[in-house]
Amino acid sequence: MTQAEIYRRLAEIFEDVFLRDDIVLKPHTSAADIAGWDSLKQIDIISTAQERFGVTFTTRDLDGLTCVGDLVRAIARRI
């Protein structure tokens, strides 16, 4: 799966989690850029990503996440 495809599918997950369709994901997008992105939303994003991409993240993966680009790389490593 290409990174572009991961971004596209991740954007759908963000739409479902934040109930908005105007979020543009870039590699440096972080919690500071999206209103309401708190720890519970983070759980929703990650747990949904696990199910939809069919991957399982380790605690080390999760502790290293600071932005969308990190999440995309973590998914790419696990696919």
Added chain:
Amino acid sequence: MAERRREVHPPPLRRRISARLIPIWRRTNPFLTDYKVCMAFESLGENCEFGLVQRHFGAEPLGLLRFSGVAVHHLIDALDHDFEGVGRPDQTEVHLNTHGTEYFSVDARYGFSSHSMVFAEDATPAEAAARIERRARFLRQKMLEDLRSAPKIYVYQSGDDPPRADMSSLLAALRRHGPNRLLWVKPNPDAALHGAVTLLEDGLMLGHLDRPGKVGEDWAPSHTVWMRLLRRALKLSDRERAARLGL
């Protein structure tokens, strides 16, 4: 000459191993930020107080029990059974709070009751249940992984006064999974002890708060005292771990 030769030799094996045991950021940064201190701990309940303390200091770790209410004997049962069934639809009850605004969940087997921060205006009961169950399954998996690798110190904060034996049993349940450490925190009327931490036994520390975090119906944790005791617990835990290994 002999003295000079000793100086250029690598440090003794014991010292090298000891250095590796302590995470680099703790050894090299004596001015640990409050955020990093908070991230070194994980809440086991029994209520939301420590989760709110972490939030106050900007730390938002992902934890199964961070905003949960759970009694110690239920927690031990869950640990003994690897949190089996947590997040399964047949074991998860989802209902609205008394104001009809936020969904709450209760694990029917272990009795955890949790805030969901999923609101009635944003989700139907079925959507809320699906989201809450998915979160719980994910956090269970993370909890089990963390229990095995033991990267954090677990915090059990109690408003009432469970017997010391219960805390030893809780530590034993945690250690069935890995080399875990437990910080038991409760109010102590002795002002001289506020913010202090006592080592009760190998792996079990007691932190002394000045007062309960709930004032009337509202949460108002004693942040300064919490931070003092968290820092002391980190220091004590590192010393204890090194001593246990004979370093």
